[in-house]
Structures are given as structure tokens and as C-alpha cells.
Amino acid sequence: MTEYTAHFIPCKVRYNGATEEFVDNFHCDNEDDLTLKRKEDDSLNGEKLCVRHIRGRKIVGKKFLGSDGYQTFLVKTGTREGEDGETGQISLDTTSKIEPIAKISSMINYERDGNEERLLEELEKFQQFLDVSDVIHS
Amino acid sequence: MTELPPTIPGSLNSLHTKNFFSEVPLNLDPQSPIILGVDEAGRGPVMGPMVYAVSYCTKDYQDNILIPKYEFDDSKKLTDPVRRSLFQKMWCPLPEVQDEPPTGSAKRTEIDGVGYATTCITPVDISTGMLRYPPSKNYNLNAQAHDVTMNLIQGVLDQGVNIDHVYVDTVGPPASYQKKLEGRFPHVKFTVAKKADSLYCIVSVASVVAKVTRDILVDSLRSSPGEIIGSGYPSDPKTTAWLRKNQSPLFAWPKEMVRFSWQTCETLMNNPSTGSIPIEWEEQFLNSKKNMAQQWAAKSMVNNEPITLDNWFSS
Numbered sequence: 001m002t003e004y005t006a007h008f009i010p011c012k013v014r015y016n017g018a019t020e021e022f023v024d025n026f027h028c029d030n031e032d033d034l035t036l037k038r039k040e041d042d043s044l045n046g047e048k049l050c051v052r053h054i055r056g057r058k059i060v061g062k063k064f065l066g067s068d069g070y071q072t073f074l075v076k077t078g079t080r081e082g083e084d085g086e087t088g089q090i091s092l093d094t095t096s097k098i099e100p101i102a103k104i105s106s107m108i109n110y111e112r113d114g115n116e117e118r119l120l121e122e123l124e125k126f127q128q129f130l131d132v133s134d135v136i137h138s
Numbered sequence: 139m140t141e142l143p144p145t146i147p148g149s150l151n152s153l154h155t156k157n158f159f160s161e162v163p164l165n166l167d168p169q170s171p172i173i174l175g176v177d178e179a180g181r182g183p184v185m186g187p188m189v190y191a192v193s194y195c196t197k198d199y200q201d202n203i204l205i206p207k208y209e210f211d212d213s214k215k216l217t218d219p220v221r222r223s224l225f226q227k228m229w230c231p232l233p234e235v236q237d238e239p240p241t242g243s244a245k246r247t248e249i250d251g252v253g254y255a256t257t258c259i260t261p262v263d264i265s266t267g268m269l270r271y272p273p274s275k276n277y278n279l280n281a282q283a284h285d286v287t288m289n290l291i292q293g294v295l296d297q298g299v300n301i302d303h304v305y306v307d308t309v310g311p312p313a314s315y316q317k318k319l320e321g322r323f324p325h326v327k328f329t330v331a332k333k334a335d336s337l338y339c340i341v342s343v344a345s346v347v348a349k350v351t352r353d354i355l356v357d358s359l360r361s362s363p364g365e366i367i368g369s370g371y372p373s374d375p376k377t378t379a380w381l382r383k384n385q386s387p388l389f390a391w392p393k394e395m396v397r398f399s400w401q402t403c404e405t406l407m408n409n410p411s412t413g414s415i416p417i418e419w420e421e422q423f424l425n426s427k428k429n430m431a432q433q434w435a436a437k438s439m440v441n442n443e444p445i446t447l448d449n450w451f452s453s
Binding site for chain 2: 014
């Protein structure tokens with residue numbers, strides 16, 4: 001099964017499908033420490049994050065769920081069965097199989113440059129979720 | 139001119155801002171006060187770097203050599219060959235000493251009493267600074283320009299040059315900027331003025347250094363010698379034609395070339411006829427009655443929270 005890296009980016013891209021533009025774009029910026037920036041903007045105290053660019057915006061990301069016994073998959077789930085008009089609640093066709101489409105070898109969560117605090121908060125909360133999940137399932 | 143000025147190599151193909159400092163001229167007469175000029179090139183264009191330059195010499199050298207013998211002026215009033223020739227006289231070693239073995243000290247040039255330094259702020263750094271989020275964290279163009287200018291002055295001071303008076307060309311309000319500079323460098327006199335590149339010769343020199351450096355860097359952005367990209371100004375039809383022709387649906391343009399924070403880019407990316415894929419960012423919903431969550435939430439969202447990592451997993 002093909003392995004992929006999943007990137008959680010802080011914007012909404014109104015497109016689903018393939019693209020060849022990743023060949024020339026979205027590369028990891030390994031020279032980010034040379035960026036012109038104010039000293040006070042280095043809120044991460046020098047912590048090295050994954051830096052990429054989308055349309056002039058810098059996004060900074062951190063890996064999660066990369067190891068510790070977890071395996072991550074992109075899955076195809078059941079089709080939408082019904083939708084509550086008031087709440088927007090969707091019920092799935094639970095009788096259909098969950099089908100793995102691809103293996104995710106690495107996941108990176110991003111926030112905008114300047115919003116690193118939220119990135120760390122999110123990852124902290126997610127870690128709490130994993131800890132609780134571990135307790136429940138152990 | 140086949141050899142490149144020394145301000146170029148470090149910034150060629152660089153994603154990020156780079157500095158260059160020339161060696162300090164050997165014959166800076168300690169009896170004459172040292173003056174320093176500051177100017178930029180490429181503030182307005184949507185393409186290529188913004189280059190800040192400082193140049194310095196003794197007041198005597200400016201008054202007795204530069205003004206009477208050379209035609210330094212506002213770089214926009216000089217032709218490209220004249221600008222390149224003037225700068226070449228500052229950096230290119232004289233023919234008779236060209237073959238001498240390196241001595242470790244500054245080589246003799248025709249204009250040998252002027253030192254200079256540049257900072258080339260790349261399109262990536264300009265855009266990422268201006269497009270930080272939340273908006274309160276923006277690093278706008280004026281702040282970038284002021285910081286770069288102060289770093290250049292500090293860099294020259296750190297080379298042991300005892301600067302007496304700095305002349306700065308500015309596009310913003312001169313008074314507040316002058317106060318800011320005087321606060322940072324209390325032992326240096328400052329004159330901040332609009333059109334300083336026409337008024338003070340040493341600023342004209344900086345203007346030439348900045349303009350030649352930017353022009354060569356913009357030339358280097360072409361993917362082929364025949365590629366027409368224009369001056370880089372949004373008002374230049376050749377530049378807008380290049381932007382339209384080279385726009386891709388998802389990432390739009392090479393980040394090394396284009397300043398995405400310019401309205402010209404925003405307009406083209408928001409124009410469906412260009413084939414651009416809409417991408418929505420959080421700031422678009424700051425002043426909207428519908429917040430980002432409401433806009434983004436497809437009906438698949440259970441509640442109206444933004445789609446973030448934690449609620450995505452737990453919902």
C-alpha cells in the first residue's frame with residue numbers, strides 16, 4: 001500500500017483531487033532561520049518546526065502520531081445516509097466496510113506563522129485525547 | 139559586464155533575505171567626518187526583491203571626488219548602463235592591479251573611498267511578514283524597511299566605521315522615522331528626507347547600488363533569456379501579462395519571484411476566470427457576520443467550531 005504524509009493545513013482549499021503542482025511547491029523550507037523577522041516573533045524559543053509556504057503565507061507544523069505503536073490509514077467509509085436538517089447531524093451507513101485506501105506514514109499539523117501558540121495548544125489537547133484513549137483501550 | 143557585483147552572489151536563488159558588507163575603504167581620512175546614505179530599490183513592484191543599500195565615505199571624498207568627477211544622481215534619472223558603470227567603478231578592481239596576488243585587504247578600485255552594504259529582502263520574506271496571522275502579528279513593509287536600515291547602519295558601525303551623519307531617503311513620514319533612528323543611534327546625526335537621493339550625493343550612491351543590485355537579481359529570475367517579465371511594477375502591462383500567463387490553479391506563482399501580499403496577486407487569485415482554485419483563510423472571516431466556522435462548516439459539522447485538529451478527531 002502506498003504511504004503518504006498527511007498535512008493538516010489552516011485554510012480551506014475548495015478543490016478535491018489530484019494535482020501535479022506539488023512537484024514545484026510545498027517543499028519544506030530548511031533555511032527558515034534566515035527569514036527576516038522581528039526578534040520578538042520567535043515565540044517557540046528556537047524550537048525547530050516544519051515550515052512550508054502556500055500562496056505567500058508561511059505555515060509552521062509539527063509531526064504527530066508518527067510512532068508509539070500507532071498506525072494511521074486513510075480510509076473510505078460508508079456513504080452518507082441521511083442528514084438532519086436542523087442540526088446538520090449526519091448518519092453514516094454503518095453496515096458498509098471501512099476500507100483503507102492508503103497508509104499514512106507521517107502526519108503534520110500546521111498553523112499560520114504568528115499563531116504558533118494555537119498549534120502547540122492543539123497538539124497538547126490531542127495528546128490528552130490519546131492518553132485517555134490509551135487508558136480506555138488498555 | 140560578465141563578472142557580477144559582490145552584492146549579488148549571496149542573494150542569487152536565495153529564498154530568504156541576505157546581507158552583503160563591502161570591506162571598509164583603506165583611505166577613510168580620520169580628519170573628515172564620515173557620512174552615510176540610505177536608499178532602496180523595488181519597494182513598489184509585485185515581483186523580485188526589495189533591496190536596501192547604504193554607502194559611506196568621508197565628507198571630503200564626497201565633496202572633492204564624487205560630486206565633481208561622477209554623475210551620481212537619483213538612480214531613476216540615470217540610464218541602466220550609467221548606473222552599472224558607476225557601481226562597477228566602486229567594486230571592480232583596476233586593471234593594473236587585477237593580477238596581483240590577493241593580499242587579504244581591499245583591492246584598489248577607481249572609486250576607492252566609498253564603502254557600501256546591501257540587504258536584499260526576498261519576495262518570500264516580504265509576503266510571509268505581511269501575511270502573518272493573526273493580523274496583530276503582521277510585520278509590515280515599513281517595519282521591515284526600518285529594521286533592515288537599522289541593521290545595515292549597525293553592521294557598518296560594527297565594522298569599526300565611526301559614522302558622523304546619516305542621510306536617509308524615505309517614502310513615509312520623515313519626522314517620526316528620524317526620531318526612531320536617533321533613539322536607536324544616539325551618537326549619530328540623522329537627516330531623513332523625501333527625495334534624499336536627489337539632494338545628497340552619498341544617498342545617490344546608495345540609490346545606484348540598490349538599483350543595480352535589484353535589476354540584476356530580477357534579471358536572474360527569468361527562466362529563459364527571452365522571457366518577458368517587465369519592470370515588476372503592477373502598473374506595467376508586461377508584468378501583469380506575465381502574472382496572468384504563469385498563474386497556476388493551486389499555488390499560483392513561484393514564491394521566489396512574486397509578492398503574494400500585493401493586491402494585484404489577491405485580485406488575480408480571486409478571479410474565477412484565471413482558473414484559480416479558491417483558498418479561504420481565517421482572516422477573511424474576521425469582519426464577517428458569519429465566522430469561519432459557519433462559512434467552512436459543511437453541513438457535515440456537528441457544531442459550529444472551527445475545524446481544528448482536536449475537534450476534528452473528537453467530533
